[in-house]
Amino acid sequence: MVYENVLITGANGQIGSVLTEYLRGIYGSDHVIASDLKFPEIRNGRFEILDATNAASLAAMVRKYRVTQIYHLAAILSAKGEQNPLETWHINMQTYFNVLEAARENGVKKVFYPSSIAVFGEHVGDEAAQWSYLDPATVYGISKSAGENWSNYYFKRYGLDVRSLRYPGIIGYQSMPGGGTTDYAVDIYHKAVKKEVFECFLNSGTVLPMIYISDAMDATIRLMEAPQQKITVRTSYNLAGMSFSPEEIAASIRKTIPDFSIVYKPDFRQKIADSWPRQIDDAQARNDWAWRPAYNLDKMTEEMISELQKKYQ
Ligand code: NAD
Numbered sequence: 241m242v243y244e245n246v247l248i249t250g251a252n253g254q255i256g257s258v259l260t261e262y263l264r265g266i267y268g269s270d271h272v273i274a275s276d277l278k279f280p281e282i283r284n285g286r287f288e289i290l291d292a293t294n295a296a297s298l299a300a301m302v303r304k305y306r307v308t309q310i311y312h313l314a315a316i317l318s319a320k321g322e323q324n325p326l327e328t329w330h331i332n333m334q335t336y337f338n339v340l341e342a343a344r345e346n347g348v349k350k351v352f353y354p355s356s357i358a359v360f361g362e363h364v365g366d367e368a369a370q371w372s373y374l375d376p377a378t379v380y381g382i383s384k385s386a387g388e389n390w391s392n393y394y395f396k397r398y399g400l401d402v403r404s405l406r407y408p409g410i411i412g413y414q415s416m417p418g419g420g421t422t423d424y425a426v427d428i429y430h431k432a433v434k435k436e437v438f439e440c441f442l443n444s445g446t447v448l449p450m451i452y453i454s455d456a457m458d459a460t461i462r463l464m465e466a467p468q469q470k471i472t473v474r475t476s477y478n479l480a481g482m483s484f485s486p487e488e489i490a491a492s493i494r495k496t497i498p499d500f501s502i503v504y505k506p507d508f509r510q511k512i513a514d515s516w517p518r519q520i521d522d523a524q525a526r527n528d529w530a531w532r533p534a535y536n537l538d539k540m541t542e543e544m545i546s547e548l549q550k551k552y553q
Contacts, residue, residue: 244349245271247307249292249335250314252276254426255354255407255456257415259311260285262457273305276314292335299342309464311352312339318358319509320419321380332383340394340402351391352464353404355476357449358421359385360517368517370478370524377515388475395474403463404476408520411540412453413547421512425450425489428502429541432493433548438502441509444487447518451481452535452543459531466529473524480520481533482540492541 244267251260251274264272264285274280275290292298292314301307314335321328336353343351360368361375374385384406391402409422417423424440425448431438442448451459459479463471484492490502525531535543 243267243271244308245273245305246309246311247273247275247301247305248311248313249275249290249298249339250312251287252278252280253313254412254415254417255410255453256313258412258453259313259457259460262461263311266461273301273307275301292338293331295338295341298338299346302342302346302348307346307348309350309352310339310343310348312336313354315354315383316380317418317420318356318378318380318512319421319423321383322378322508322512325379328379329383332380333386336387336390340390340400344394344398344400349401350464351400351402352460353387353391353402353476355384355388355404355406356381357406357408357516357520358512359388359406359476360515362515364517366517367519367521368478369521370473372517378512391476392474401468402474403471405459405463405479405525406476406520407456407479408449408451408481410453410456411450411544413544413551414453421509421516422448422450424486428486428489428493429544429548432497432500433545433552435497435499438490438500440486440502440504441507442486442504442513443506443510444504445485446510446513447483447485447488448513448516449480449483449518449520451479451533452540455481455533455535458534459525462529462531463525470528472528477525477528478520478522479525479531480522481535482537483519484537488537489541492537493545495538496542496545
């Protein structure tokens, strides 16, 4: 039997804490090494402290565990990234270069790179096509679009099997988001279940592309397990789940929690949201590796509320 050894960077974050468990379910606990800047609150498997800006530490980790796949999640996200643009560029790019080089030099078979809808800018209009022009408005989006091109470069130049998705805003009950522009759509459920008034940092009608966490995990695993010849996009695949505005998610919540109330206090994140498309055309992912989301807004709301009610009981 051929074993896979998987290294995850930035594993303590919103996505990493869930993805780590999915990957442990597939490859076995001993074969998935989670890593981040510090230990997680709950440790239930192999974990290493790893600052991914440190090339030597990252390469040593790849050799120590004979790593065959890297999921590179470490990054500074869209809203947080605007507080310190040059530092964000440094962290997002340096960590990715270190991953690409460690992979190339040590025979790593596959790399997963999470891109984002933040790669799109004002010239895209309402719906982003797979090959829409990329003129991102944030340093985060600029770093992700550069990362996409480097992914393509390493595939074409060195044959490194890098695969990537442009995630929309990810919504899940298991973990809290880490400084993105779509974070409100997670926080809103926590406030609703705790019977608190929700103060929204976006305007009521701001429609953004989102995806439920289990659909995001399904897409990630499907992409990574697809036969190589099915992967026709080596920059990053568009991925869509659903699109909605704060007033639509509030209406969906009120179907279960009728007295839920929301007030709107848009801040600097409104401008970022306004630069993003409302819809994503993911036909290429659907055609190439049979991607289909399973959740719409109401189905996600039901699950979020019932899971969070268990958590806050
Ligand atoms: P997050 O902010 O919740 O987690 C990121 C993790 O990276 C944190 O635990 C942080 O400690 C770690 N990190 C930061 N700098 C590091 C470094 N130098 N070395 C090692 N670890 C470091 O982010 P997330 O939401 O889990 O996102 C994971 C990835 O998915 C990111 O690359 C992000 O850009 C991408 N993404 C996320 C979303 C979303 O909605 N959550 C959407 C699109 C793309």
